[in-house]
Amino acid sequence: MLGYICGRILALMMILLAVSVIVFSLMHSVPGGPFDERKGRLPPAAKANILKKYGLDQPVWKQYINYMSHAVRFDFGIPYQRPHTTVAKLIGKSWAITVQVGLTTIVVAFGFGILAGIYAAYHQNSWVDTLVTFVSSLGVTVPNFVVAMWLILIFAVSLDWLPMGGWGSSGQCLIDKYFCTDWILPVVAYAIAPMAIVARYTRASIVEVMGEDYVRTARAKGLSEVKVMRKHVFRNAQIPMVTALGTEIPNLITGSIFIESTFRINGLGKYFVTSTLNRDYPMIMATFLLVAFLWGILYLLTDIAYTMIDPRVRLGAKSLS
């Protein structure tokens, strides 16, 4: 087990290295940069000075080594768009907001998703089941910025119940600057797709387990319905649910670019878009490394969670495919 985890972490390091090389070389392989003269001419001396300040006058491989030797010490340089702060600080600040959005969404999506899935599985072919199936196929297909726009049109424009955008600035909050009225629309818009997926997974796995012989046996020996569900059905239905968790959480944590830009939330996703529009190399690079790192770690954690839930799963064993 320990050996397996070490191997996975080593593989993750290799992938991070590869990602950094690819991103770095892509960004430097094309002419033009943050200081090209599209937006205004610079005197040659001033331009040379700026290029020197950011180390852009050196060969690309030297720039890469220079960058990486600082990056391992969490020094990602200075964002071109905001020279008075550092990339690490800017990412830390904006990521805090993205994590708030992501975590609230995860709680909402999984809470309601699992409840709806259980209910739908337990009352198969009832109108609630049909509704859950319908809403979830809608939620999986329709992009979240489209849902966000509809929510804005209904609840912010025609009903005027909730603010149109922002994050923690509406003044009506549960605790200090958290859980405000302007959290509701982004979280709901963001949560619908994962909620649909979780509900579908939960429903499918519970329906499957409920058809097993051991559930019938448990019922036959006179266990109460609650006990059958809790001890026999849920425990066995957990594996597919964890799979859904494992693939959805990394997506959510890294921030929804669309939600942040629809509701004008100053999170990591929004900065990522402005960095790409301005070719802010240090910001792009650091964001990519962070996201790849998080994905790797979260997938590893999911695999470890499998072994805890289901002792039959053996990590590190050669898979058949």
Place this chain on the structure above:
Amino acid sequence: MGFILFLALFADLLSPFAYDRVYFDRVLLMPFDHPEHPLGTDEVGRDYLSRLIYGARTSMMVSLSVQLIALAIGLPIGALAGYFGGAFDFVISRIIDIMTAFPALLFTILIISVLGGGMLTIIVALSITSWIVIARITRAQILTLREQEYCTAARGIGASEWRILFRHLLPNAMSPILIAVSLGIPTAIFAEAGLSFLGLGVNDPIASWGKMVGASNAYVRVYWHLALLPTLAIALTMLGFSFLGDGLRDALDPKQKIRV
């Protein structure tokens, strides 16, 4: 869905105005305000109905060509890697590993930031991320089919490696690949709309539903139709194409269970 394709094909004939024709005296008309503009006009006075129709063309052009390119690249690469194995397979598998190590959307945005916006760039960027899916599925299919008896039999009667690959293996591997392509279409529609929504997509004055949604954000309080109509178009098109993909999956591969 057929309707959307029809709109895309005959956009020139169907739309009452050119998509980039500007009427400075008819800015931000509400639907039915003016007899000539049944769905109103946008913030610079372009006929909204015409832009919606041309948006279908943009959406279809990007998504269909992306899937075709992905198929043209991913199919041979995946088939060769799966069939012959060896060093080529090793390299391809590592590329697939790396590309799946972070969200495809971020990678697409990176490529667009490097190459600059525009419809061609979007097609290129989306193709770079989509061929991976096709290659992975083709490789897995070929790997399992390679060990089947009819393959050994074909080898036994002296068929060449290429003949086995193209005449025996690929036709049998086609149905999951076709399903992946058809399910890739709504993904590509979403990607184009999303990128244009963020301002990273097609350039002005080309009409794109995503861009229309993005532009409407500032006017939504009064001019609700600017936001509602393109979002409805995106949602209906994506639903249509995913139902097509699901239907194709049920028809071609009845054994496969519902995959979310």
